[in-house]
Amino acid sequence: MAKKFNPPPGWPEAPEGWLPAEGWQPDPSWPPAPPGWQLVVELGDPDTLWSAKGMTLTGLGGGKYRLTSTLLHFEKGIVSTNAQQVPVAHIIDVDMRQAMVQKARGVGNVLVHVQRASSIEIVVLEDVPEPRTAVAIINETARLGRLREQQLHNTHHYAGMAAHQPMAMAAPAAPAAAPAPVDPMEQLRRLGELRQAGLVTDDEFTSKKSEILARL
Structure with a gap:
């Protein structure tokens, strides 16, 4: 499948169809890419920043996980699929749990803490390969998502304030002209x-x- 260059936040857009050659290094003035950032993604899904499939012991029923700049998608199930998604701006923390048997296999559980309306829900991405990389990418994407949402909220807040500002007071009326002097x-x-x-x-x-x- 064709691939596409995926510049990290703060990097300039690459020319259409450009891919880094072997040994290519980014400009030193660009900000560092988040740990584990995929510089090249499948062209068939250009919005994907990270994706993985749960590597279970049996090889069956592993979840499918996909991250974009706005949503974290996850699917679980063998016979019936339970597909859900959460806005990245609602992710408040991401950490990892790794049992000894998982460590030996190079996988781990990624725990995504999601802020719901009245509580915090923990979404578990099970048996994720390279779990530390997944934690770093999801955390950074969530941070950027929260920042965008805050900026949008501030924009709406100031726009609302402007809409409710009282009308500017009319300029004070010019003093009445002095009566013309009377001719004696x-x-x-x-x-x-x-x-x-x-x-x-x-x-x-x-x-x-x-x-x-x-x-x-």
Whole structure:
């Protein structure tokens, strides 16, 4: 089956169809690959970061396990298959248990601790070849998944805050323009018209005239 280069987190994407030649070494400036990371995967399943089949003593009924950047898939059963998957962001820890007989065979049980709604569930991947490698890869993938989920949560949180922010207060109204100054000569003219019309007395006319002239 054809294969595909699988760059670890932080590495640049490789050209389409490129595979590392024998003895190839990554650029020293790139971050180190997680322990056990598969640099080459089957092209038929490009999302797979790690996969394994449980190597039981009888060779029958071994589970099938597959890890992507978002999900851990596991299948168990001989006659009927029980297939499940868990989001990697919900994996909070991974460790290993290895009996003496398993150690002699180079396999072990990988215990995946999954955060459920109200409890922690332990998913056991049984008789996994190179179990330490599996633990390292699943742990690192889970860490990256939790980081992505946290970043997404923060993005939604700040977006929600912005949506509920009160509308910006309107800029304060500009102060009312000061009334145009009154022309004293116009006031005197109108005052004279009021006097001629008999609307003000001579005394009122004289008093108001003196007031207007005092402002000149």
